[in-house]
Amino acid sequence: MSDKTADDTAEAPPARVDAGLLRIAFILVLGTFMATIDATIVSVGIDTLATEFTASVTQIQWVSTAYLLAVVGAVPASGWLAGRFGGRRTWIAAIGVFLLGSALCALAWSAPSLIVFRVIQGLGGGLLPATGQALLARIAGPGRTGRVISVVAVVPLLSPVLGPLAGGSILGVAPWPWLFLVNLPIGAAAILLARRHVPDVPPSAERTAFDLRGAALLSPGLAVLVYGLTEVSHGSALPAAVGIVAGVAMLAGFTVHGLRTRGTPLVDPRLFTRPPFGAAALALLVLGASVFGTMFLLPLYFQTGRGLSAFEAGLLLAPQGLGAAAGSVLVNRTIDKAAPRTLVVTGIGLILLGTLPFTQLGHEPPDAVIAVALAVRGVGMAMIGAPVMNIVYSRIGPAQLPRASGALNLLNTVGGSLGTALLAVVLQSRLTAHGQDVPQAFADTFWWVLGLCLLAAAGATRLPRTGPKKMA
Structure with a gap:
């Protein structure tokens, strides 16, 4: 199977999602799983790392922040890399960079060295979700993309739940380097399986030059903006102001550059003005803010407001993972029949319903109420990502898939x-x-x-009314 290309598969895909395609999806989702869970698994070990390296909590917090900034910086380049070198080759290379960063993190001798190695790890991790999704959509073809994406899209929703549980379990039986070493066997297996079973999608026939000026504005601009906002929460007024102003200025410069350049920009700003991409982009951007912001708040509340350990907080979050799994099954059965707007708006409605009990935390709702609310939120979250991605992936050509996937993942990450x-x-x-x-x-x-x-619901109302089979 490794000797075939995906062109024939993409041009005339069978309607049925067969075992071979599911196997490919499982392999590619391993990369997304490692990249997304690594953002949360280390959060459990922050206190342990601070003690190990005799660092303050503020200093050691950069172990998480540096990874996040590297991910944000790497995502924009994923589309060009996949188009230039091919999807499978780029994905395997990203796994290699991620594993190199993981091994170096396990060998870190100080807090600064660990932070630097986390940047290397984040650069690889930032490429994996976008590259894997684009490759999977190309192999599946428009007729099967929705159902297969509905299966793999649940992984990022599970990582905030599984991360604290995995981190707490590892630290309970092993020293801190195993927070990073655990990636090595998973990544090695993913590379071997990909070389054997994932088709070699060729690079784009149209070779475009790398948008160096755009990369110098977009990736650092996003990273600096996120840094500035992070410093606001730390109460550092001057670094926050400098970061926010500089980040906004660089992003504005990138937008002007993207509109004026005669070449192919790293991310085309015009893409966001084309329906239904603009509405999908707004929904993913605001949804990312809501979902990941909540997964920041809840573990913190459980530990500071209720005095739970990180492992206990992870257990209390488990119903959200179960809800997301159930929601992915529902979406898999309806994504080719129901209108995208119906699925997404229903999902947002469920998230709203599941969030309401948390506005009453001052009255200390019982654990059962929290568990039900989290399960409802999980179902709602699963009903949004896959339909939105299916809308975009089914309406663009194979050559544009890597850049579109990079743009969607960039919006979700940002x-x-x-x-x-x-x-x-x-x-x-x-x-x-x-x-x-x-x-x-x-x-x-x-x-x-x-x-x-x-706000996400407002964006979702602009999504197509008709189901995929009725779209032009």
């Missing part, structure tokens, strides 16, 4: 980063206002989550 930073600022202000009443401070912050969900 949305999650900005949402987390925004909610951290709101939470800090509410903690200052409420003093010792920690639950009420979290309850106030969750009203902002509801607001983000409403």
Whole structure:
């Protein structure tokens, strides 16, 4: 199978999702699983790492922040790399960079060295979800993309739940380097399986020059903006102001460059003005802010507001993972029949419903209510990502898939980063206002989550009314 290309598969795909395609999806989702879970698995070990390297919590927090910034910086280049070198080759290379970073992290001798190695790990991790999704969509073809994406899209939703559980379990039986060494056998297996079973999708016939100026503006601009917002939550006024102003200026410069350049920009700003991509982009951006912002708030509330350990907090979050799994099954059975707008708006409605109990944390709702609310949120989250991606992937040509996938993943990543930073600022202000009443401070912050969900709903109303089979 490795000797074949995906062109024939993409041109005339069978309607049935066969075992071979599911095997390919499983292999490619291993990369997404490692990249997304690594963003949360280390959060459990922050205190352990601070003790190991005699560093303050503020310093060691950069172990997580550096990874996030590297991911944000790497995503924009994924489309060009896949188009230039081929999807499978780029994906395997990204796995290799991620494993190199993981091994170096396990060998770190100080906090600064660990932070540098996390950047290397993040550069590989940032390429994996976008490259894997584009490759899978190309192999599946338009007729099967929706159903297969509905299966793999649940992985990023599970990682915030599984990360704390995995991290707590590892630290319970092994020293801290195993937080990173655990990636090595998974990554090695993914590379071997990919070489054997994943078709070798050829590079794009049209060779475009790398947009060096765009890369110098977009990736650093996003990273600097996220850094500035992160510093707002830390109370550092000057670094925050410099980061936000510089980040916005660089992103504005990239937009002007993208509109004026005669070459192919790293991410084409015009892409966001074309229906249904613009509506899909808005929905993913705001949804990322809501979902990932919530997954920042809840573990923090469970540990600071209820005094739970990181492992116990992970267990309490488990119903959301179960709900997401159930939602993916539902989407898999309806994605080719129901209108995209129906699925997405219903999903956002479920997230709103599941978020409401968290606006009442000041009244200390019982664990059963929290569990049900999280399960409802999980179902809703699963009903959004796959339909939105299916809309975009089914309406563009195979050559444009890598860049479109990179743009969608960039929006989701940036949305999650900005949402987390925004909610951290709101939470800090509410903690200052409420003093010792920690639950009420979290309850106030969750009203902002509801607001983000409403913005996502506004974007979703512009999605197509008709189901995929009726689209032109």
